[in-house]
Ligand SMILES: Nc1ncnc2c1ncn2[C@@H]1O[C@H](COP(=O)(O)OP(=O)(O)OP(=O)(O)O)[C@@H](O)[C@H]1O
């Protein structure tokens with residue numbers, strides 16, 4: 299049996315610190331779905347998982363398991379297994395006893411061996427069953443911990459960064475194993491990670507959290523192709539999307555451009571519908587988002603329809619083997635997205651007078667994802683940390699472009715660049731996406 303998990307406006311307030319660490323989270327997780335909760339450290343991922351497991355009280359809102367109100371259900375009544383980041387195995391028990399332990403608790407008179415053996419076969423850990431945790435490697439211990447969760451045949455799995463203590467190679471292998479295992483078992487899984495590539499490779503859907511507030515929940519393709527705001531755009535995808543501050547110029551009698559400081563992106567005629575809609579931003583500051591695949595090295599004469607031309611000064615070249623990341627200076631000003639690496643929700647007063655609370659709630663609801671504070675900072679930051687520190691301490695560029703290792707690019711070269719404006723993202727001053735227009739349906743087969 300697998301189950302549906304629904305959260306309706308679920309909040310968590312720790313009164314000791316007066317902080318609302320999860321803020322009116324609503325999510326519907328379908329039976330058998332693999333949902334990833336993704337966000338920077340401290341954004342409330344583990345708290346959400348612990349509330350679903352019943353290890354943490356829900357301050358406000360409702361948790362439904364298969365449509366039944368479950369806020370007050372004890373953890374043991376939820377039939378949910380949790381795998382933690384710091385997998386704790388009983389050190390004095392063998393692998394077999396560790397896996398069989400929850401089964402013996404559940405049904406003391408039944409021999410757990412057949413289930414333990416079947417689980418071990420599924421995970422390929424038959425040869426580890428007679429060893430103690432101290433005789434196992436980190437990856438092997440994690441498999442045994444996984445076995446302990448699986449053997450119970452729970453109706454849902456909650457996994458809290460189960461792979462983060464492992465080295466990159468093992469992590470990749472176990473990631474694939476988890477994906478195929480949960481698919482085979484067809485059990486609803488909520489998986490927490492702060493690693494966007496892990497989220498993208500595992501999830502049927504990815505829910506992006508920032509400061510306890512849900513920013514977007516969608517398929518991996520959609521969160522990448524149509525991020526709702528600048529935070530999601532910046533959090534998802536490597537190399538990180540280029541975010542540049544721009545000014546829309548839409549003269550009545552000339553080409554529409556987005557001024558990037560020293561250069562401008564000219565939007566080709568006839569304007570696409572999305573670009574026509576940008577007209578209303580005339581004279582306003584916006585944030586231009588360019589994924590590295592939207593820019594290529596090439597002269598104006600080589601431009602394809604829809605490509606516009608700028609020039610970049612090479613600041614830094616990152617050789618990665620199969621590709622090269624080139625950091626260009628284009629004379630633009632990067633937009634700063636706070637909280638990308640480590641969001642710590644601000645402690646804010648939670649005991650307000652009722653009227654004040656209602657008014658604030660209305661304002662917050664209207665502000666949508668702004669509930670956790672502005673997604674983007676357009677004020678000049680006092681001290682902006684460099685996005686990438688070049689080894690010799692030079693200023694990093696404002697535009698990172700991915701290219702093949704064929705180009706021999708060196709520091710100080712002026713390089714012609716072609717920008718595919720069909721793949722341009724534009725966000726408003728609050729960081730909300732305005733291009734492609736928010737109501738556009740993803741046309742991902744294009
Ligand atoms: N018992 C507690 N009392 C007060 N504050 C808490 C408590 N537990 C967690 N917090 C705070 O709640 C916020 C969310 O914590 P949580 O553990 O859910 O974050 P997370 O997204 O899982 O982070 P990480 O990726 O680092 O594990 C953090 O700011 C944390 O300091």
Ligand SMILES: [Mg+2]
Nearest residue numbers: 343344345458
């Ligand atoms: Mg956590």
